[in-house]
Amino acid sequence: MATAAEQTRPEGAADDFRQEVRGWIEANFPASLRGSDNAMSAVEGPTEETPDQRQWREAMGDKGWGVPTWPKEYGGGGLDRAQARIVQEELARAGAYNPIGGMGVMMFGPTLLEYGSEEQKQQHIPGIARGEVRWCQGYSEPGAGSDLASLQTFAEDKGDHYLVNGQKTWTSGGQWADKCFALVRTDKSQKHAGISFLLIDMDAEGVETKPIRLISGQSPFCETFFTNVRVPKENLVGHEGQGWTIGTRLLQHERNSLSGGSGSASRMNAGNAVPNIAKKYRGTDAEGRIADADLRTRIVKHEMDQRAFALTLRRAALEAKGNAGPSAATSIMKNVGARITQDRAELNIEIMGMQGLGWEGEGFSEEELSQTRSWLWGKAVSIYGGSSEIQNNIVAKRILGMLDHQ
Amino acid sequence: MAALNDEQVMLRDMAREWADNESPVTAFRKLRDAAPATGFDTEAWGAIGQMGWAGVVIPEEFGGSAFGYLSLGLVVEQLGRNLAVSPLSSTAVAASAIVMGTSDTAKQDWLPKLASGEAIATLAIDEGATHSLDVETTVEGGKLTGTKAFVAEGDGADVFVVAAKDGLYLVAKGEGVTVSPRKMADSRSHAEVRFDGAPAEKLGGPELTAQVADRAAAITAAEMLGMADSAFHQTLDYLKQRVQFGQVLSTFQALQHRMAKMLTELELMRSTVEGALEAIDAGRSDVDQAVSLAKATAGETLRLVSREMVQLYGGVGMTDEYDAGLYLKRSAVLEVMWGNAAYHRDRFARLNGY
Incomplete structure (x- = not known):
């Protein structure tokens, strides 16, 4: 269903709005940044902002268009979906990136808007909308991966505050984050119902982070240790024991963004297309086909998969018009997105042979070295945000109504 | 589901309801066991004609509704759910060959009948066991000669849209047309159709x-x-x-x-x-x-x-x-x-x- 505003707004108004957006971008987007990407990389960590980057972030922050559909009163753009799409299209047209991003935008913001108190929204949303506060996710623990609800980090009730003790892991960007939204246990006698959703300052006393080195050589994740960390009671979102409900809602937002529902997967898959790499490295036959017939077949399958996925994302977006947000179907999208990312990387390194397995230094092009790293990093996509197996459980139970083993 | 308009939603729901009430899988079983020579149930086809489904891709001036292919697909999908038997797909696609073609005579003569379900049409393109647009069929002086393999709904068709080396032709059942059934695992109508100098009307080129x-x-x-x-x-x-x-x-x-x-x-x-x-x-x-x-x-x-x-x-x-x-x-x-x-x-x- 279209919103009332969409239904009644005449065609001309959309054109006027587009003109307004175009004009504003022209006036505010520094030409030096055209075609460049956001300074915040999930994998490599943030780099020092240039004055132009800073100016652009602040301009978008003031306007609220980094989070176009969030309410204006909390620093969002207050736009409807159609207008938000226009902003996105005009940014792309101008070669401009959205400088407002990260976990606050993708996961925590939408969740807090749904479950947070008025005070919490006023306190936390504007900082996210302006790209000033970086959030990280305190969910997984060494003993609680796929079985997340078995988490043990404990928040002890001390009257006016909680005293938090425990360890989180796979904290994306934990070493650079200002704040953490965490699932903690407030009741040891119940599994799911004993979990609460708590907001923790990363610079509070007793919070320590230690980067984890991955097979790709990168360290985008941390272990995070909480030792007698005092957290004010007003940092509890919802009520005690509501953490699992809030936390899984947040995971739907996460899956949605990981699956490309907000465009991140398509960015991940951008770059030189597999068929072109194959033609370059393996050559073609007299008819212009990739010479290795077996490889060619697998490339077509992959390309078709990718095309089918793009059509499915488009269809899901059309169908979701007016719905409350991501649904269980995002589990399907997350799995397909992961499969495509991994197939693509496997094909690329296969095509390049030894040249596609270089680690560093001479003898390899920039593109070849990045293939190695993204192939290795890509193994994470079917594990993080709920592994493919967990997504299949969700699909079976929530969409197909297949019950748990008794 | 694609973004459907009101007409499409109505069409889809109507087709779903008809398929579930009038053409469940038991109807297919009954037909299979009765094995009529035409390969379909005339009563069901009459109903399909009345509902206008055969005319979904035919322009209004020739008695169709011109809703388009997504609409036709929605109907065919609902029928496919229950393995419903009818020459709907073959007739509709053959009709659009006539619509897209250049022969006004063919349009006048056949489209109104196809839109109402009064006549049945099908495509006769492939000549072997697998799909290929490389064909041997030829036309000389308006007479078409060639053999088409596994023509779907060939047993009951009144008119054929036939691929020849130089393009697409319309051939009516009758003089120079021999239809031989090929009984296949799906118990549906498939036929070898031999054309021996059959009178043919050109619809268009190989494109x-x-x-x-x-x-x-x-x-x-x-x-x-x-x-x-x-x-x-x-x-x-x-x-x-x-x-x-x-x-x-x-x-x-x-x-x-x-x-x-x-x-x-x-x-x-x-x-x-x-x-x-x-x-x-x-x-x-x-x-x-x-x-x-x-x-x-x-x-x-x-x-x-x-x-x-x-x-x-x-x-x-x-x-x-x-x-x-x-x-x-x-x-x-x-x-x-x-x-x-x-x-x-x-x-x-x-x-x-x-």
């Missing part, structure tokens, strides 16, 4: 043949979508009922993940099929790519779902009493028809320059 074959493939994919969706949900219902080891089968994770995987593929299949039908309606320049994507995906996905249906039903899936085998057999035929997955993958790669 029209290719465009019509694309439309046929897209509509076949829509039938496959309905079948796959229904076969999947029947299997799911069965897993929720069948008890072994004191548990319903649907509680076993090994089976849950297989079903989740199938649902995933079904979602992709739906997007590609609807995408191809929308591309046709929009007159996009890459209809050929969209169709190859849809037919290849449909072929792979229906193959997966129909084979799993038999496997997951277990022993009873092997019996004629249960429906799994009926879906399996029809699936295999449609996988081949208008090009199997391998054919369309090769074509897709060529169209994309690799």
Whole structure:
């Protein structure tokens, strides 16, 4: 269903709005940044902002268009979906990136808007909308991966505050984050119902982070240790024991963004297309086909998969018009997105042979070295945000109504 | 589901209701056992004609509704769910060959009759066991000569849209046309059709043949979508009922993940099929790519779902009493028809320059 505003707004108004957006971008987007990407990389960590980057972030922050559909009163753009799409299209047209991003935008913001108190929204949303506060996710623990609800980090009730003790892991960007939204246990006698959703300052006393080195050589994740960390009671979102409900809602937002529902997967898959790499490295036959017939077949399958996925994302977006947000179907999208990312990387390194397995230094092009790293990093996509197996459980139970083993 | 307009929603719901009430799988069984020479049920076809489904891609001036291919696909999908038998797909696609063609006589003579269901048409393109637009059929002095293999709905057709070396022709049943039934595993109408100097009216060149074959493939994919969706949900219902080891089968994770995987593929299949039908309606320049994507995906996905249906039903899936085998057999035929997955993958790669 279209919103009332969409239904009644005449065609001309959309054109006027587009003109307004175009004009504003022209006036505010520094030409030096055209075609460049956001300074915040999930994998490599943030780099020092240039004055132009800073100016652009602040301009978008003031306007609220980094989070176009969030309410204006909390620093969002207050736009409807159609207008938000226009902003996105005009940014792309101008070669401009959205400088407002990260976990606050993708996961925590939408969740807090749904479950947070008025005070919490006023306190936390504007900082996210302006790209000033970086959030990280305190969910997984060494003993609680796929079985997340078995988490043990404990928040002890001390009257006016909680005293938090425990360890989180796979904290994306934990070493650079200002704040953490965490699932903690407030009741040891119940599994799911004993979990609460708590907001923790990363610079509070007793919070320590230690980067984890991955097979790709990168360290985008941390272990995070909480030792007698005092957290004010007003940092509890919802009520005690509501953490699992809030936390899984947040995971739907996460899956949605990981699956490309907000465009991140398509960015991940951008770059030189597999068929072109194959033609370059393996050559073609007299008819212009990739010479290795077996490889060619697998490339077509992959390309078709990718095309089918793009059509499915488009269809899901059309169908979701007016719905409350991501649904269980995002589990399907997350799995397909992961499969495509991994197939693509496997094909690329296969095509390049030894040249596609270089680690560093001479003898390899920039593109070849990045293939190695993204192939290795890509193994994470079917594990993080709920592994493919967990997504299949969700699909079976929530969409197909297949019950748990008794 | 694509973004449908009110007419399309109505059409889809009406087709679903008719298929469930008037043409469930038991109707197919009855027809199979009665085995009429034409290969379809005249009463059901009469109803389809009255509802105007045969005219969905025919312009209004010739008695159709001109709703377009997405609309036709929606109807065919609903009928496919129940393995409903009718010459709807063949008649509608053959009619659009006449619509897209250059012969005004053919339009005047045939389109009103095809739109109302009074006449039945079909495509006679392939000459071998697999799909190919390389044909031997020739036309000299308005007389067409050649042999067409596995013509769907050939047994009951009044008129044929025939591919020759230099393009597409219209040939009416009668003088110089011999139809020989080919009984196949899906118990539907397929025939070898021999043309010996049959009077032929030209509709267009080889590019029209290719465009019509694309439309046929897209509509076949829509039938496959309905079948796959229904076969999947029947299997799911069965897993929720069948008890072994004191548990319903649907509680076993090994089976849950297989079903989740199938649902995933079904979602992709739906997007590609609807995408191809929308591309046709929009007159996009890459209809050929969209169709190859849809037919290849449909072929792979229906193959997966129909084979799993038999496997997951277990022993009873092997019996004629249960429906799994009926879906399996029809699936295999449609996988081949208008090009199997391998054919369309090769074509897709060529169209994309690799």
